Amino acid sequence: MTSKRPLPDGIKDASALPLAVLNAIQNPVIMVNETGHVVFANWEAESFFGASANYLARHEIRAFIPFGSPILTLIDQVRERLAPVSEYRVDLSSPRLGADKLVDLYVAPVPGAAGCVVVVFQERSMADKIDRQLTHRGAARSVTGLASMLAHEIKNPLSGIRGAAQLLETSVNDEDRALTRLICDETDRIVSLVDRMEVFSDERPVDRVPLNIHSVLDHVKAIAKAGFARHIKITENYDPSLPPVFANRDQLVQVFLNLVKNAAEAIGDKPDGEIMLTTAYRSGIRLSVAGTREKVSLPLEFCVHDNGPGVPSDLLPHLFDPFITTKTNGSGLGLALVAKIIGGHGGIVECDSQGHRTTFRVLMPASKGLTAPEDGPIPTKGTS
Structure with a gap:
């Protein structure tokens, strides 16, 4: 039977x-x-x-x-x-x-x-997100090795060059003193660049807690409105039902401050310039976390939109690679650091740019079985 x-x-x-x-x-x-x-x-x-x-x-x-x-x-x-x-x-x-x-x-x-x-x-679109994320993580790892090499092989000789220039400064005339001052200034600038790259070689674990993402974004907005984006309209469109995100607050502030600053610089002096911060819950994206075999869902979507001139199409696939920048005096490390931080949190960062509309989208896992501590309830906000 x-x-x-x-x-x-x-x-x-x-x-x-x-x-x-x-x-x-x-x-x-x-x-x-x-x-x-x-x-x-x-x-x-x-x-x-x-x-x-x-x-x-x-x-x-x-x-x-x-x-x-x-x-x-x-x-x-x-x-x-x-x-x-x-x-x-x-x-x-x-x-x-x-x-x-x-x-x-x-x-x-x-x-x-x-x-x-x-x-x-x-x-x-989903497959390309995964491909780009793996590329961004590989780029971050390549910068890690480069940063470690630069820190040991460049900073020590630079300190000797700067010391020699300071000794020369005391024994030369005013005309030559300007040259020794130039040597010191340029040496300091190179050391500062190397210091920024050393961030990539920092593999220490970071403290993470369940965070109210809207509290983080409001903090970033307050910093932007008090400084580099005081002349730009910044609006929000938040999903009030979002669960907490399990992350490091300082690193998330660094990520979104970088993205908002890039948006403000892209807008420039445009009279109708606008930056919009949005949050949403999107199901369906799953990604392997680095160093583990498990797959996590990435339902939390945090976006920074701007109506600047957009990103050139030939630059878009390489935007998160180190030393890639559209700025005249930019180092090209800001977005590479964003990719490293978000990748370290098990998330994805990507950029969509069409015409005069650019969106940086961060997808992250939700915090499981935890509630946001000191931030209180997530505020209900519509488009302001």
Whole structure:
């Protein structure tokens, strides 16, 4: 006698189990029949196409994708060969689906259903976030080694050069004294740069506590309005229901102060310049934490938006690499340090820039089972 397999809690009918599994998948999944109609779409596919499963079922797949899309060719190919195929970086950008819609596709035949194929979409935006994060962490590690070398091999000779210049300063005329002063000033500037790079080689563990991110952002805003961004409008759009973030307060202040300062410098003297700070809860992103095998969810999204001139497209992929900067006198270490700090917290930092709209987005894990201590309840704030 064949025994029945036990069903998971909450599933009363075995026929509902496959549907529950498909709806739990965070990728859009559809099934197309022999006539090209979408006969099944999971919840993620409904969100991806902006239509309900019932609406999708009344139309062919060609009605929802750009004209001439390779998806149709892939579906025909799978029907002929009865074998799955994959295609990477397929552009589905359209007014219906939105701009910059790059996806990876997996198309496979459905056994026992003649002419039916399953199409799985993997949005490249999520994959690119993971790729960029690994790149940023690698860049931070390369700077770590460089910083250690510079600290030992450069600072000691520089102190000797500065000492010699100070001795010369006491025995030369006024005209030459200006040159010895120049030597001292430039030596101090190089030492200051090396000191900034030494931060990358600091691998000591930091104290972390559950933090109210809105308290951190309000502190950063107060510093900015009292100094470098006094002439720029700064607004907030906070999600009042966010859980605490498990982080080091001083390092988060350093991160967002750097991002807000960059936004203010990008805006410059623009009369209608504006910086917006936003927080939100976004599910779906999971990432491996450095040094562990576990995967953590990164649902907390903290953004710094500005309406400056934007970041050049050729610079965007390398923005978090060390010594990459658009500033005339910049060192290119600020964003590399941001990537190091956020990566050390198990998070992701990325930049999106289109036209006159630039967004630096920080994704971090939430604090589990803890409450924010001294900061009190998270304030309810709308756009001010």
